[in-house]
Amino acid sequence: MSDQKMNLTLKIWRQSGPTAKGALKTYELKGVSEHQSFLEMIDQLNDELVRKGEEQVAFESDCREGICGACGCMVNGQAHGPDKGITLCQLHMRTFSDGDTIVIEPFRAKAFPVIRDLVVDRRALDRIMMAGGYVTVRTGQAPDAHAVPIPQEKAEKAMDAAACIGCGACVASCKNASAMLFLSAKASQYAHLPQGQPERKDRAMRMIMTHDLLGFGNCTNESECQSACPKEISVKNISLLNRDYARATVTLENVSG
Amino acid sequence: MTPQEKTLQSNIPEGAIHEKWDKHRFNMKLVNPANKRKYSVIIVGTGLAGASAAASMGELGYRVKAFTLLDSPRRAHSIAAQGGINAAKNYQNDGDSIYRLFYDTVKGGDFRAREANVYRLAQVSNEIIDQCVAQGVPFAREYGGYLGNRSFGGAQVSRTFYARGQTGQQLLLGAYSALMRQVAAKTVEMHPRTEMLDVIVEDGVARGIITRNLVTGEIEAHTADAVVLATGGYARLWYLSTNAMGCNVTAAWRAHRKGAFFANPCMAQIHPTCIPVGLHKQSKLTLMSESLRNDGRVWVPKKEGDKRPANQIPEDERDYYLERRYPAFGNLVPRDVASRAAQVVCNEGRGVGETGQAVYLDFAEAIGRVGKATITAKYGNLFDMYQRITDEDPYTVPMRIFPALHYTMGGLWVDYNLMSNLPGLFVLGEANFSDHGANRLGASALMQGLADGYFVIPYTIAGYLAGVKPGQVGPDAAVSKEGIKTSEAHFKTLVEMNGKAPVDDFHRELGQVMWDHCGMARNAEGLKKAKEMIPEIRERFWKESRVLGNGREFNQALEYAGRVADFMELGELAVDDALNRTESCGCHFREESQTEEGEAKRDDENFTYVAAWEWKGEGKPWELHKEQLDFEEVKPSTRSYK
Numbered sequence: 001m002s003d004q005k006m007n008l009t010l011k012i013w014r015q016s017g018p019t020a021k022g023a024l025k026t027y028e029l030k031g032v033s034e035h036q037s038f039l040e041m042i043d044q045l046n047d048e049l050v051r052k053g054e055e056q057v058a059f060e061s062d063c064r065e066g067i068c069g070a071c072g073c074m075v076n077g078q079a080h081g082p083d084k085g086i087t088l089c090q091l092h093m094r095t096f097s098d099g100d101t102i103v104i105e106p107f108r109a110k111a112f113p114v115i116r117d118l119v120v121d122r123r124a125l126d127r128i129m130m131a132g133g134y135v136t137v138r139t140g141q142a143p144d145a146h147a148v149p150i151p152q153e154k155a156e157k158a159m160d161a162a163a164c165i166g167c168g169a170c171v172a173s174c175k176n177a178s179a180m181l182f183l184s185a186k187a188s189q190y191a192h193l194p195q196g197q198p199e200r201k202d203r204a205m206r207m208i209m210t211h212d213l214l215g216f217g218n219c220t221n222e223s224e225c226q227s228a229c230p231k232e233i234s235v236k237n238i239s240l241l242n243r244d245y246a247r248a249t250v251t252l253e254n255v256s257g
Numbered sequence: 258m259t260p261q262e263k264t265l266q267s268n269i270p271e272g273a274i275h276e277k278w279d280k281h282r283f284n285m286k287l288v289n290p291a292n293k294r295k296y297s298v299i300i301v302g303t304g305l306a307g308a309s310a311a312a313s314m315g316e317l318g319y320r321v322k323a324f325t326l327l328d329s330p331r332r333a334h335s336i337a338a339q340g341g342i343n344a345a346k347n348y349q350n351d352g353d354s355i356y357r358l359f360y361d362t363v364k365g366g367d368f369r370a371r372e373a374n375v376y377r378l379a380q381v382s383n384e385i386i387d388q389c390v391a392q393g394v395p396f397a398r399e400y401g402g403y404l405g406n407r408s409f410g411g412a413q414v415s416r417t418f419y420a421r422g423q424t425g426q427q428l429l430l431g432a433y434s435a436l437m438r439q440v441a442a443k444t445v446e447m448h449p450r451t452e453m454l455d456v457i458v459e460d461g462v463a464r465g466i467i468t469r470n471l472v473t474g475e476i477e478a479h480t481a482d483a484v485v486l487a488t489g490g491y492a493r494l495w496y497l498s499t500n501a502m503g504c505n506v507t508a509a510w511r512a513h514r515k516g517a518f519f520a521n522p523c524m525a526q527i528h529p530t531c532i533p534v535g536l537h538k539q540s541k542l543t544l545m546s547e548s549l550r551n552d553g554r555v556w557v558p559k560k561e562g563d564k565r566p567a568n569q570i571p572e573d574e575r576d577y578y579l580e581r582r583y584p585a586f587g588n589l590v591p592r593d594v595a596s597r598a599a600q601v602v603c604n605e606g607r608g609v610g611e612t613g614q615a616v617y618l619d620f621a622e623a624i625g626r627v628g629k630a631t632i633t634a635k636y637g638n639l640f641d642m643y644q645r646i647t648d649e650d651p652y653t654v655p656m657r658i659f660p661a662l663h664y665t666m667g668g669l670w671v672d673y674n675l676m677s678n679l680p681g682l683f684v685l686g687e688a689n690f691s692d693h694g695a696n697r698l699g700a701s702a703l704m705q706g707l708a709d710g711y712f713v714i715p716y717t718i719a720g721y722l723a724g725v726k727p728g729q730v731g732p733d734a735a736v737s738k739e740g741i742k743t744s745e746a747h748f749k750t751l752v753e754m755n756g757k758a759p760v761d762d763f764h765r766e767l768g769q770v771m772w773d774h775c776g777m778a779r780n781a782e783g784l785k786k787a788k789e790m791i792p793e794i795r796e797r798f799w800k801e802s803r804v805l806g807n808g809r810e811f812n813q814a815l816e817y818a819g820r821v822a823d824f825m826e827l828g829e830l831a832v833d834d835a836l837n838r839t840e841s842c843g844c845h846f847r848e849e850s851q852t853e854e855g856e857a858k859r860d861d862e863n864f865t866y867v868a869a870w871e872w873k874g875e876g877k878p879w880e881l882h883k884e885q886l887d888f889e890e891v892k893p894s895t896r897s898y899k
């Protein structure tokens with residue numbers, strides 16, 4: 001297996017804490033192997049920085065195989081970098097060329113304050129989940145798994161939506177910093193399943209209200225979220241959610257009227 | 258060291274195996290509903306085991322505090338599980354039953370697991386599937402709308418439930434959603450980005466934990482009437498593994514130093530189908546699902562040092578060594594057997610690829626037989642993943658694979674109630690030792706995590722709490738303050754490490770020693786060498802590594818240093834344990850104990866026990882306690898896959 005080594009210029013957002021002022025700092029990194037993953041490239045930089053007595057660049061990762069959603073930054077302005085349908089930890093350096101300049105910044109959104117360097121606080125996504133991202137069933141209450149058959153096609157659609165990894169790339173890529181793709185993915189997973197029906201309208205209502213309160217912006221159908229999504233979650237989920245939301249508001253008006 | 262022999266109380270209930278759990282549930286004391294609010298429970302870790310436990314106990318009305326070192330409970334190492342989860346539903350009508358799942362798991366564990374626990378695991382397995390389906394987990398379904406199954410990890414029945422290649426993710430998100438519902442209902446207080454550093458123990462009873470807020474660096478005490486650890490496994494002791502970057506042993510290790518026994522620390526599973534180590538500095542390894550062995554054929558060249566590309570090696574110069582050695586099971590032999598066989602051929606100089614530490618997994622024959630489209634439908638995402646990492650096309654060039662550290666069967670010792678030898682300290686999921694013996698079967702870790710969290714701990718913890726008075730120790734108590742001080746001092750030492758090298762250097766070095774001498778095959782000579790090398794690496798770690806920044810901020814270098822410091826100690830214990838166990842069993846292969854054909858040879862007469870080690874203090878040898886295992890149902894036999 002051949003191994004192209006490259007020299008890179010990195011411009012990385014450094015910010016020592018939530019209230020500190022940040023700035024892009026330039027680093028020259030030599031001898032990067034094309035087989036390295038993008039995060040291993042930052043590991044290499046950090047290794048060199050520490051040996052020189054400089055603090056390492058803070059960034060997040062856990063699984064490093066594209067499933068946990070911990071990693072993610074803007075790479076040359078694109079969430080998770082230039083390749084479609086993958087997370088940053090799955091990006092390999094062979095995508096880049098010797099001599100490239102790479103700008104690396106955190107996911108930016110009002111609802112995602114920076115903690116340090118490339119690490120942001122995404123707890124707002126958990127709060128949306130708290131508002132209705134569940135089926136109300138207590139442990140032990142469940143009937144036999146085969147009590148209700150679910151057409152395969154429905155189960156597959158639910159799975160497509162459920163593939164969301166909660167990384168926040170959709171929010172960071174949206175000019176309004178909306179989290180509607182994230183929210184709708186969860187809501188449609190349940191909307192496709194019989195288990196999700198009893199709370200369906202209420203769920204749509206509560207999740208959207210919480211979303212707006214948390215400082216996420218409105219969705220204006222730009223679809224940037226879909227192109228940035230490492231799991232290629234479809235914006236069709238947003239339409240489905242909007243229909244549920246509309247029905248929910250109608251019901252609510254009927255009740256209050 | 259002369260191990261002193263003591264017998265541990267496993268508290269296995271009386272009665273026939275299938276009645277034990279029911280009788281025990283009836284006999285255990287209950288906490289009445291009105292009193293539940295008075296009891297507080299701390300749960301550390303929100304992977305499958307911790308999240309399911311926290312949600313279920315919150316629902317019951319306990320005051321729960323849950324902790325994870327990650328930014329959200331939606332993430333945990335559990336999320337990466339691909340293959341699936343076992344249950345004894347027998348939906349395929351192929352002869353499965355609770356008894357068969359129990360039997361397979363005991364046998365698969367090479368007769369080093371506790372029968373009663375395994376039986377209970379098989380019993381509650383079916384309820385797990387029911388629960389997950391009710392939560393909206395989108396398991397794979399057949400056309401008729403009923404759940405699909407696959408056979409996995411060499412099982413002879415189809416009992417594995419799955420959600421594409423993302424079963425762990427879907428199960429974890431199910432548990433996470435149940436947990437978030439409880440957080441919203443205020444029965445659970447969630448503490449993300451908070452790392453447990455120590456257990457608070459007063460008069461031998463666990464009363465709480467010491468934590469570090471990873472954002473502010475603040476070290477605090479949290480107290481409760483019981484502490485539950487669900488902090489996962491320690492495969493990163495070997496540095497390179499399939500485990501997530503955050504996996505660590507700190508919580509378990511600190512509990513161990515406070516008196517909790519560590520059981521079978523040398524028992525670690527090495528998974529045969531991972532992408533091999535390359536020449537550049539890698540941070541972790543990637544698992545290629547075991548299901549690939551259903552269609553891929555494993556081979557190496559017959560000739561030593563044969564450097565020709567795979568397609569230039571003619572059929573009769575290839576050695577399909579698994580098919581040759583194990584005609585009955587062929588490429589589907591269990592993990593431990595497949596891994597060792599790969600190492601053997603590589604040691605003979607017949608390994609392939611740039612490092613010579615890899616074997617081929619070849620799909621040419623399968624593609625010829627069923628067509629490329631069928632193979633794509635089955636394994637497309639795995640092939641893509643392989644290509645992304647290696648830049649090679651597995652449709653035309655055979656995959657290169659090699660075994661890698663994957664799962665740790667060892668962990669804190671627990672009794673039937675999942676309580677450690679420290680009253681009030683419970684341990685769930687991969688962090689405990691109990692159900693998989695010397696070798697875990699595929700799709701059974703997810704099952705165990707959720708069994709422990711949803712269906713075991715909610716009962717057994719009540720049995721404990723009913724006998725204690727709530728709120729005995731508060732965060733301002735002397736023990737709590739003392740605990741804060743000790744952890745602060747520990748972190749001060751870490752921050753002040755003033756060498757020149759990153760911590761990673763020493764972790765890698767430790768991992769290499771573990772891999773070389775306490776990995777796939779072990780012998781007394783190598784283990785003794787490792788026992789000398791590890792304290793030396795540890796000493797250099799403390800002297801020569803460097804942590805920049807301070808403790809009062811978000812500092813990933815510091816977090817990592819704390820975890821590596823604990824691995825440095827665990828490594829030595831794992832080696833001791835491997836030295837002590839002179840038999841081969843499951844994943845623990847002692848070269849001195851093998852049959853003429855090179856298969857593992859157990860020594861039931863001398864080693865039908867769980868080795869539970871007691872920490873005796875810095876620089877002192879550990880003390881060995883033995884829990885004798887009785888096999889009343891499944892009589893120990895030699896596992897044969899010939």
Ligand SMILES: Cc1cc2nc3c(=O)[nH]c(=O)nc-3n(C[C@H](O)[C@H](O)[C@H](O)COP(=O)(O)OP(=O)(O)OC[C@H]3O[C@@H](n4cnc5c(N)ncnc54)[C@H](O)[C@@H]3O)c2cc1C
Pocket residue numbers: 301302303304305306307324325326327332333334335336337338339340341342424425451452453454487488489490499500501503504505507508544663664685686687688699700701702703704706
């Ligand atoms: C790649 C891969 C694939 C797998 N596939 C399968 C499969 O198909 N089927 C199967 O059955 N098993 C599989 N396994 C094994 C299985 O995924 C794990 O054994 C299981 O998920 C462990 O669950 P857990 O809840 O015990 O721990 P984990 O999921 O590891 O969770 C540990 C939790 O503890 C937290 N934590 C740890 N230390 C601390 C601390 N000091 N303070 C605070 N929090 C802490 C973590 O943040 C996390 O929340 C696979 C494993 C791997 C690596």
Ligand code: FES
Pocket residue numbers: 060061062063064065066067068069070071072087088089090
């Ligand atoms: S680190 Fe888990 S998705 Fe990238």
